[in-house]
Amino acid sequence: MLSRPLLALSGASFAIGTTEFVIMGLLPEVAESFAVSVPQAGLLVSGYALGVAVGAPIVAIATARLPRKTALLALMAIFLVGNLGCALAPSYGLLMLARVVTAFAHGAFFGIGAVVASNLVPRHQRTQAVALMFTGLTLANVLGVPFGTALGQAMGWRSTFWAVFGIGLAAAAAIAASVPSGLPGSFGGLAGEFRSLRRWEVLRPMLVSVLASVSLFCVFTYITPLLRSRSGLTPGEVTGALLIFGIGLTLGNLAGGRLADRRMSATIVGGFAGLVAVLVLFAFTSRAAWPAVMTLPLWGALVFALVSPLQIWVVEAASDAPNLASTLNQGAFNLGNAAGAALGGAALSLGFGYGTLPWIGAAVAAVALALTLSGRVGVASPDGEGAFDAAPAARG
Template sequence: MPLSLLMLALSAFAIGTTEFVIMGLLPDVAADLGVSIPGAGWLVTGYALGVAIGAPFMAMVTAKLPRKAALVSLMVIFIIGNLLCALASDYNVLMFARVVTALCHGAFFGIGSVVAANLVAPNRRASAVAMMFTGLTLANVLGVPLGTALGQYAGWRSTFFAVTVIGVISLIGLIRFLPAKRDEEKLDMRAELTALRGAGVWLSLSMTVMFAASVFALFTYMAPLLGEVTGVTPRGVTWTLLLIGLGLTLGNVIGGKLADRNMSRTLIGVFIVMAVVSTLLTWTSASLIPTEITVFIWATAGFAAVPALQINVMTFGKAAPNLISTLNIGAFNVGNALGAWVGGSVIAHGFGLSSVPLAAAALAVIALILTLITFRQPVNADVATAIN
C-alpha cells in the first residue's frame, strides 16, 4: 500500500475528527464561552454550511494548482483553522475559526479522492478511495471519543491543539510522500463547469444527498433512540456508538471492494439493505440484542455506499474530476443537514423516536429510485464499463 495513501487517510482522520468532535465538547464549549447549548450547536451547523459553500469555491481557487500543491495548501488552511479554534477568545472567533477550517474540508476530500484513485490500477480505484475514507470512519471510532475525553480532562481547547498537531504531521507526510506528477493535465475551469451540464452528474449528486439524508436522519437521533426506546444506559450508548463506528469502517472497506467489481449493483444493493434494515429497527429497537445487531448491519451497509458514490460522480463527471468530486463532498453535507431536519420533524410532529427509522428507510428508497434512474442515463463506453 503506497505511503501516500496512508497520508491521505491520516489527513482524512484529522479532518473528520475536527468536524465531529465538537458534538462531544458542546457542554464544555458552552460553559466556557458563556453561550447556551443550542447556541453552541450552531458551531456544528456553521461547519456543515462552510463545507457545502466552501467546497466549490475552494475547488475553483485551487483549480490552477497541481493536485499535490492544492492538497498541501488546503492542509495549511486546516492547521490555521484548528489553531484559531484552540486560541479563540470568544464564541464569534470560534465560529469564524470553524468556518475557516470547514473551507478546506470539501475540496480536500474531493481532490484527495482523485489523487487516491490515480495512485493505483484502474480496477482498484474504489478501494483506494475507500482507504482514504477509512481515515474519516476511524475519526468516528477513535478520534471523536478520544478527543472528547481529552477535552473533558484538559479543557476543550486541548483537543483542537491535538488535532493541529495531527494536521502538521499530515502536512509533512503529504509533502514527503505524495508524488508530484509532472505530466498532470492542467485544469480548465470553464471546461469543468461545462461538464456539469449532464443529467447523470446531477442525478449522481442527488443520490449522494439522499443517501446522506437517510443515514443522518437516523444517526443524529441514535443516542436518544437507544436511551429512551431501547433503554440503553449512557455508558451503553457509548459502546453502541463504538459498535456503529466499527460497522462504518467495515462497510467502507467492503463497499470499496464491491464497487471495484460492479458499482451500479453495489449502490442498488446497499440502498435496498438500508431501507429494509432501517424499517426493521422500528421493531427491533424495543430490545437490546436485536437493536445492537440491527444497527451494526445498518452502519456496515450504509458506509459501503461511500466509495461507490464518490467514484460514481467522478465517472459521470469524468471531464471535471476535481470539481465534481468536491461538489460530492458538499452534497454529503447537504444530506447531513436534510436528514437531521427530517428526523427532527418526525419527532416534532409527535410520531416519536421509534418512527425515525421509517423516515430513514423512506429516504433510502428515494436514493434507490434515483440510482435506478441514474444508471438508465445515456453514457459513453468508458462510463458504461466503469459502472457495470
C-alpha cells in the first residue's frame, strides 16, 4: 500500500505535526523569552487550534474547486510563510499571529489529504491509507517534538521553527513530484454541501472528534511542566518521555487504521473505553517518574488509534460532501485542541494541581464514549453498498 504519494503526504503531515506539537515542549523557554506565564504561553496552543477551527471552513471554500494537488501545494505555501513568521517573531503577539497563519493550512491539508489518500487505494484499505498519512503526524511526536524540543533548549526556540521550515519545503517538493494531478475538486454547489453537513449523523462524529481532542489536550498541553513538577523528570528526561509517548502514538495510529477497516464501531468504542481507564491510571502513575513514563505510550496508542477511524466515519457519513466534511472534521479536532488547552489552563489558574488534569481528560473521554454509544457508527462496507456497522448500543 505504501507509495510515493502517500510518503509525500506523510512527510508533509510530519512537518505540520511538528510545528503544532513542538510548542508544548518549549513552553518554558517561550514564556521566559517574552516574560509571560506558562499558562499564557499555553495559549499559543489554543491560538493555533482556533486558527485551524476558524480557518478550516474558510480555506475549504477557497480551495473547493481547485484540483486537489494544486490545493495541497497552496496550503503548504501558507504553512511555510507561517513558520517563517514564527522563527522571526519579535513579540508574543506576533508569534501568536504567525501561529494562526500557519494553522490556516492545517485543517484543509489534513482534510484534503485524507480524501486523496483514501482515493489512492482499494476501498477496503481506506482507513489504513488515512492512517499512513497520519503516521507523519505521529512520527512528529516520536522524532519532531523530542528533537525539536532538544534543539530549542540547546540553540533557542526559534531554531526549531527554522528546522520545521526546511522540512516543510522538502515535503512540498515531494508532493509536487509525486501526487497525481488528475484528482478534481468539488463540482457540486457549496451551499448544498454545507446543507448536507447539518445532518445529525454527520454532526455526531464531528462532536465526538471535538471531545477526543479536548480529552487529549487538556493534559498534553501541559505535559512538560506536569512531568517536571509532579513526576520529577529533568528537562532531558522529558524529551525522552515525549519520544516514548510518540512511539505509542505511531503504533496506535497504524493499529487503529487496520482494526477499523475490519470493525469500525468496535475500534472506536474500545478506544474510548481504554482511554478513560488509562487517564485514570495516569492520575496516579504521574506521581513518580518511571510509572508516569510507562503509562505514556499506552495513552498515546489509544489516542491515535481513534484518529483515522473518526476521520473516515465523518467522510462516510457525509458521502455527498467528503472533501468539505473531511476538512471541517480537522477543524473539529482542533476546536477540541483549543478547548482542551483552555480547560487545562483554567483548572491550573484556579489553583488545581497538574494531577487534576488526567481526571478532567478521563471525564471528557467518558462523555465521548457515551455519545459514540448513542447511535450507529456508520461506514460504507468494502463492497461499496453503504452497509453500516452498528455500535453495540444500537444493535438491540
